[in-house]
Amino acid sequence: xxxxxxxxxxxxxxxxxxxxxxxxxxxxxxxxxxxxxxxxxxxxxxxxxxxxxxxxxxxxxxxxxxxxxxxxxxxxxxxxxxxxxxxxxxxxxxxxxxxxxxxxxxxxxxxxxxxxxxxxxxxxxxxxxxxxxxxxxxxxxxxxxxxxxxxxxxxxxxxxxx
Amino acid sequence: xxxxxxxxxxxxxxxxxxxxxxxxxxxxxxxxxxxxxxxxxxxxxxxxxxxxxxxxxxxxxxxxxxxxxxxxxxxxxxxxxxxxxxxxxxxxxxxxxxxxxxxxxxxxxxxxxxxxxxxxxxxxxxxxxxxxxxx
Numbered sequence: 051x052x053x054x055x056x057x058x059x060x061x062x063x064x065x066x067x068x069x070x071x072x073x074x075x076x077x078x079x080x081x082x083x084x085x086x087x088x089x090x091x092x093x094x095x096x097x098x099x100x101x102x103x104x105x106x107x108x109x110x111x112x113x114x115x116x117x118x119x120x121x122x123x124x125x126x127x128x129x130x131x132x133x134x135x136x137x138x139x140x141x142x143x144x145x146x147x148x149x150x151x152x153x154x155x156x157x158x159x160x161x162x163x164x165x166x167x168x169x170x171x172x173x174x175x176x177x178x179x180x181x182x183x184x185x186x187x188x189x190x191x192x193x194x195x196x197x198x199x200x201x202x203x204x205x206x207x208x209x210x211x212x
Numbered sequence: 213x214x215x216x217x218x219x220x221x222x223x224x225x226x227x228x229x230x231x232x233x234x235x236x237x238x239x240x241x242x243x244x245x246x247x248x249x250x251x252x253x254x255x256x257x258x259x260x261x262x263x264x265x266x267x268x269x270x271x272x273x274x275x276x277x278x279x280x281x282x283x284x285x286x287x288x289x290x291x292x293x294x295x296x297x298x299x300x301x302x303x304x305x306x307x308x309x310x311x312x313x314x315x316x317x318x319x320x321x322x323x324x325x326x327x328x329x330x331x332x333x334x335x336x337x338x339x340x341x342x343x344x345x346x347x
Binding site for chain 1 (some may be wrong): 237240242243244247248250253254255257259260263264278285286287289290296297299300303304307308311322323
C-alpha cells in the first residue's frame with residue numbers, strides 16, 4: 051500500500067479536487083480521477099518531497115478557524131490604517147522571531163498563515179539560525195508579535211506537524 | 213440574462229452586498245498601495261484583496277449559482293485554497309528581492325543578514341557600499 055500510494059492524504063485531496071471541478075460524483079469520474087491522482091503523486095516523488103504527516107486533525111481544524119477569525123480582524127485593522135487620514139504616522143517595522151519548529155510542512159503552513167493575515171509579511175527565513183524575519187505594518191510592541199506568532203500559531207502547528 | 217428574474221430578492225440583495233464588500237475591500241487595498249510610502253508597507257495593502265476581498269466575491273458566487281442552478285455549487289472553494297497556498301510564494305519572492313537590493317545598496321532601514329554572523333566559515337560577503345561604475 052505504502053509503495054503503491056506513498057502519500058494517501060495528498061492522493062485523496064487530488065481526487066476530491068478532480069470531483070469538485072467536475073461537479074459530479076460518478077463511478078467513471080472517480081475511476082479517472084483516482085488513476086490521475088495516483089499518477090500525479092508518483093510524479094511528485096521525482097521531486098523527493100520531505101516526509102511529513104498531519105498528526106492531530108482536531109488541532110488543525112481549530113487552527114483553521116482561529117486563522118479565519120484573525121484574517122477578518124486584521125483585514126479590518128489594515129483597512130482602518132489605510133483609510134485613516136494620518137496613516138503616515140504609523141510605525142511599520144521588521145521583527146526577527148526565533149522558531150522552534152523544524153518541520154518543512156509546518157513552516158510552509160506558517161508562511162501561508164502569516165501571508166494570509168494582512169498586516170504581516172514573511173520576508174526571510176534563516177535555515178541555519180531558525181529565525182524568520184517579518185515585516186509588520188502596525189508595529190506597536192515587538193514582544194506582542196513574537197508572542198502572537200509563537201504562542202498562537204507555532205505552538206499549534208508543532209502539535210499538528212511534529 | 214433572463215435567468216436573473218428567477219432569483220429571489222433576498223438572494224440578489226445578499227449577493228450584491230457580498231460583491232460590494234469584496235470589491236470595496238479590494239479597492240481600499242489598492243488605495244493603500246498608492247498611499248503608503250515604502251515598499252514593505254506597500255505590499256501589505258493588496259493582501260486585503262487577496263484574502264477577504266476575493267473571499268466575499270467567492271461567497272457571493274457560491275450563493276448566487278447555488279440558488280440559480282438549484283444545486284450546491286462549491287468549486288469556488290478551490291480558488292480560496294489555491295490563493296492561500298500560492299500568494300506566499302509571490303510575496304516572499306518580492307520581499308526577498310527588495311531585502312537583497314536594500315542590503316546590497318547598504319540602506320540602513322533593513323536588518324542585516326543573519327547568515328554572516330552564524331557561520332564564519334561560509335562568509336557571505338557583506339555589502340561594502342561600493343557601487344560598480346555606471347556602464
